[in-house]
Amino acid sequence: MGKPLDPPPGTNSLSVRDNRTGKTYNVPIVDNSISATDFKAMRAPSAPGERPENETEKGLRVSDKGFLNTAVMRSEITYIDGDAGILRYRGYPIEQLAVHSSHLETAYLLIYGSLPSKTQFQTFRDEVMHHSVIHSDAEQFFRSFRYDAHPMAMMVSALSYLGSYYSEANPSLRGQTLFTKGDHESLVNMDKQIIRLIGKATTLAAMAYRVRQGREFVTPPTGLSYTGSFLYQMDHLGQEDFRPNPVLEKALDVLFLLHADHELNASATTVLQTGSSLVDPYSARAVAWYYSSSFDWSVSKWMPGGANEAVIRMLVSIGKPENVPAFIEAVKKREKVLSGFGHRWSDPRSFIVRKTADEVFKITGKDELLETAMALHDAAMKDEYFVSRKLAPNVDFCGLIYRAMGFPMDYFPVLFAVPRVVGWLAHWRQMMLQEGGVKIWRPRQIFVGAGKRDYVPMDARTPVEGLKKSPSVLEHSGISKRTSLASFKHAKL
Structure with missing residues (x-):
């Protein structure tokens, strides 16, 4: 220099x-x-x-x-080139993995860097499924939510709750180098938390689903696949020899594989930002779940997984295929928002989703919104407005598959976040073991506010009012409104 x-x-x-x-x-x-x-x-x-x-x-x-x-990271996990339509997990094209691999095998790849041998995979799969069982106290925890609580609200809380059971995973209690030492004891502890989080993610999600249905909870079964166990826990009502439909089981596994990671997107970055302060892995994952659910409640856009839900709501609002041209023109005038067309150029996952959708629709029947979705796709891909901006349909059209499988729309973000736990864990593990240790993520700011000012007593201040300069006036209704009109003696401040 x-x-x-x-x-x-x-x-x-x-x-x-x-x-x-x-x-x-x-x-x-x-x-x-x-x-x-x-x-x-x-x-x-x-x-x-x-x-x-x-x-x-x-x-x-x-x-x-x-x-x-x-x-902010040197990473070996996922490579994405949106312009070229490339998405690779540890070097393997997503198209190959979707055909030949499974979600759990791909989870092993993302976390540990290589495809497992048969013995390695059996051990990993058995451990994940073994650790899918939740403490019985969780039933009371989930029952404490309102009947209409959003499933993502339950999941955010459940992950924080889960961490309270495992003090050996808390660096605040066991030492700040708990997961960064890289020795045998540290790696065993780390792997145990990783396996617990992957195994219990589907169980927590199934409990969030069933509590809203008013159903009893189901103990994770033995002998089923990861997604098979998930469907069993959601749908089993006491039938003898109940087995989820294999086509739906496979479709959900493919979608889980596709959603497992997407490089340093916002939720993964949230995990790493939080994890850099050396918190326990459950807290870091809860923050990521919260990020995935922290957007506009009023329209349930629990992003990024909520994009699936936003697509379906958009298609419902369009209605029939003949309404697509008018909708396209409204989008170009910025009167409407086109959901599901955010990824630049060609997302390779979209082709896999379409193939998976065809297989699902063969047994469920076609979703009535499919023709509208395809008409919207064709119209946008032929319109210079979208072509010039390289806006192509992305994987968020998998919401049509979820809808065909009978999942409620507000559950779509959960179906995104459950598999994404794998990607979050892979990036977290990589950061914990990176050369040179963990550096806390502490962005700088460019301060453009007021310079030094002397304190002014309250009686001498000039009120500063106006939009963004003072609190908004809140409207009250119900008991608050009636109380404000009542007579009573105020407490002294």
Whole structure:
């Protein structure tokens, strides 16, 4: 850094001249990336009249609102090239895995880096299924929710609740290096929590489903697949030799595999942001579930999994295929929102979803919204407005499959988040074991607020009012409204 001579062309570095000081800095380029901390060496005296809050003397900061071009991890897990339609888990194309693999085998791949041998897979599968059983106290926990509670609200709470049973998984109780040491004892502990979370995810999800149906809970069965056990726990009502339909079981397994990971999307980033503070894995996963469910309750867009639900609601609002042209024009005028067309270029998962949908519809019958969905797809793909923006249909059309299988729309986000537990765990494990240890994620800010101000006593203040400058006036109804009109003696402050 700061060498007076520029390196010759072809050198893997970036030369930066700071015109404030006249100095030239050579920043190394590694894997087509530069280190943001290298810019901290680019210091300059504060300009006359410059705000001290800019901290110019402490080095240059990199502004990247929304992390649009900031890499925070060196990862070996998932590679995505949206423009080229590429999605690979640990190097394996998603198209190959969807045909030849299973969700649990792919989970092993994502977490441990390679496809398992037959013996390795049997051991992993048996452990996951063995750890699907939940403590009996969980029944009382789930019964404490209102009958109409959203299933994602239950899941967020359930994961936090689950962590209370396993003190050996809490770095606050067992030491901050609990999962970062990389020795045998640490890895065994980590693997046990990973297996527990994968195994119990379907059980918790099935309990959230059945409590809203007013049904008794079902103990996870033995001898079924991961998704077979999930369907059994949701649907079994005491029938003898009950077995889920194999086509639905396979379809759900394929969709779970497709949803298992999507690189550092928002929910995975939330796991890592939280995990960097060395919390227990249950808390980190609960935060990710919360992120997946923290958007607009009024329309139940529990994103990112809620995109499936948003697609179905959009199709319902369109109705018949003949209404598609008018809807397309409304979207172009920004009067309507087109859900399910967010991924750039071609998402390879969309072709797998379509094939899976055909197999499901053979036994369930076609969803009446399918023709509307395909008409919308064809119209958008032929319209220059969408073609020029490289907007293609993405995997969120799997909501049609969930709908055909009989799942309620507000349960779609759960069907996204259950398999995504695998991806969250894979990224969390990678971060815990990364070379150089875990660095807490602490983004910088560019402070543009007021400089130093002296305190003003309340009686001497001038009210600051207006939109965004003061609290909104809240409307009250029911008992609150009646109480405000009643006469009573207020308590003294």
